[in-house]
Amino acid sequence: MPSKINVSFNMHPRWIANSQPSDFLSPLREAGLDTLEFELDRHLPDWPAFPDLMEACFEMGFNLCFHAPYRVPNGIAGFSSSHRNEILENYQPMLSIAQRFADRSGKWLNVVVHGAKSSERDIASLKDDTVQFLSWCLAEFPGLRIAFEIAGPAEQGEIKIGGDRAGVWEVISAFDNARLGICWDMGHDHLNGASNLPDMEWLKKVIHVHAHDVDEKGIDHFPFVFGRVPYLDWLPALKQVGM
Numbered sequence: 001m002p003s004k005i006n007v008s009f010n011m012h013p014r015w016i017a018n019s020q021p022s023d024f025l026s027p028l029r030e031a032g033l034d035t036l037e038f039e040l041d042r043h044l045p046d047w048p049a050f051p052d053l054m055e056a057c058f059e060m061g062f063n064l065c066f067h068a069p070y071r072v073p074n075g076i077a078g079f080s081s082s083h084r085n086e087i088l089e090n091y092q093p094m095l096s097i098a099q100r101f102a103d104r105s106g107k108w109l110n111v112v113v114h115g116a117k118s119s120e121r122d123i124a125s126l127k128d129d130t131v132q133f134l135s136w137c138l139a140e141f142p143g144l145r146i147a148f149e150i151a152g153p154a155e156q157g158e159i160k161i162g163g164d165r166a167g168v169w170e171v172i173s174a175f176d177n178a179r180l181g182i183c184w185d186m187g188h189d190h191l192n193g194a195s196n197l198p199d200m201e202w203l204k205k206v207i208h209v210h211a212h213d214v215d216e217k218g219i220d221h222f223p224f225v226f227g228r229v230p231y232l233d234w235l236p237a238l239k240q241v242g243m
Contacts, residue, residue: 005243006063008035013049021056035063037112040094041071051097058101065110065208066098077118079129079136087133095141102143110208112147112183113137115161115171123159130161131174138177147183147208148172152191152220164192165202172205181207184238187220190229197233203241211235 009028016024025033036057038050058064069091079087095111102109116129137146150168154160162168168182184198184206191214197203213222213229224231 005239006035007032008037008065009033011036011038011053011057013046013053016053021053022060025057025060025062035065037065037067039067040097041069041074042094043069043071043073054097054101058104064101064105067112068114069094070114075117076129076133077116077121077126079116079133080125095137095144099141099143108143108145108179110147111144112149112208114149114151117151117154117158117160119157119159121159123161126159126161127171130171134171134175134180138179145179145181145207147181149183149210150185150188150192152185152188165189165194165198169202181205183208183210185210186229186231186234187212187214190214191218191220195230197237200241203237206238206243209238
């Protein structure tokens with residue numbers, strides 16, 4: 001039998017303004033929400049409010065999952081060479097937050113990770129950065145399950161590791177670890193030109209989903225209201241492979 005799919009929401013302090021988390025979240029929980037995804041990025045303007053909000057949501061009984069830092073000035077390009085110490089200094093304290101919640105939960109918690117990207121480094125170096133960074137995550141944080149995200153289209157002159165299904169699979173297949181899988185970002189996948197279902201082997205590696213649509217201007221992160229992302233085919237396929 002397929003396991004239960006947890007329904008998640010990207011949580012942020014701005015959603016609750018000056019009210020209590022329960023005021024905002026209780027109606028959503030009644031509608032089926034059971035998990036909250038938090039971005040781990042100390043460079044966010046609202047970051048000081050995040051730790052207390054995570055704690056409040058955890059105490060309310062929500063499952064937690066996380067997104068590793070990815071916005072500028074974050075990034076893992078250079079992890080295998082000159083920027084390793086700098087990247088460790090940035091990511092270690094953030095992922096440690098997720099690890100502490102995993103320890104308290106007594107189960108693996110998902111953390112979404114982006115591959116390396118750069119307009120200055122070659123694809124072989126960026127792939128090495130990505131593989132070494134994922135290896136470090138898996139070794140350093142035993143309570144975390146790493147979901148490697150399929151990225152959106154690269155900007156002109158930029159190289160992204162994991163920028164399409166094949167690129168994601170190339171990285172994932174370099175490992176044999178139950179705590180590493182795929183984050184299927186459906187909006188990104190659509191923007192990369194995908195419309196068909198991934199093959200079964202790829203689908204079975206999906207452990208986390210970012211489910212969103214794309215508007216007429218090619219902008220993503222919308223609810224499924226435009227009908228451009230074929231979620232009515234894609235979501236049931238995950239149940240069929242046992243997610």
